[in-house]
Amino acid sequence: DAGVTQSPTHLIKTRGQQVTLRCSPISGHKSVSWYQQVLGQGPQFIFQYYEKEERGRGNFPDRFSARQFPNYSSELNVNALLLGDSALYLCASRMGGQGPRENSPLHFGNGTRLTVT
């Protein structure tokens, strides 16, 4: 079975531009979440979507937005890029949704490396 797939793998953008990152979850997984990982740090939570609805948002500005499609794939959009947005963006999927009854592990993709110049 294919794991979580992300595209593109690498991206170079200029300050002020907009970027769209894509993610396809593991087949059968309905929950997708996005994380930002700056070099040398652990990933930080950006969004979670479950059944096409936003269920959680981390401490990121409104320049960051996302959506989930009927086939459970997801896009992350970042507007007005800043140099500080340079990072590895990770997508993760999980079988179920959230909360104490959901104890299945998160499965991560290989990420999209975004460089803003």
Added chain:
Amino acid sequence: KQEVTQIPAALSVPEGENLVLNCSFTDSAIYNLQWFRQDPGKGLTSLLLIQSSQREQTSGRLNASLDKSSGRSTLYIAASQPGDSATYLCAVDTGGYNKLIFGAGTRLAVHP
């Protein structure tokens, strides 16, 4: 506010050694704790998940323990191999929105 700390930040050992990686968290109200492995420039691979009601989990040469009351977890790697070289991250799940809170990781190098 939940904070996760991993010690040491980096570790270099000769092949064959048994080693322990440490993870501590400030708020014991967690639902589970996960250990991940990350190779350079790659995504995260889930190694072990310990539910809050469990004390430990084992997979092959890996054993992870959880002491929720003291806010600590350890990852034990037996008979380390060069292929174990990677960054190991622990993360706590506070039960909402798949919001894992990660430590900064321990960078492990196992040399032949």
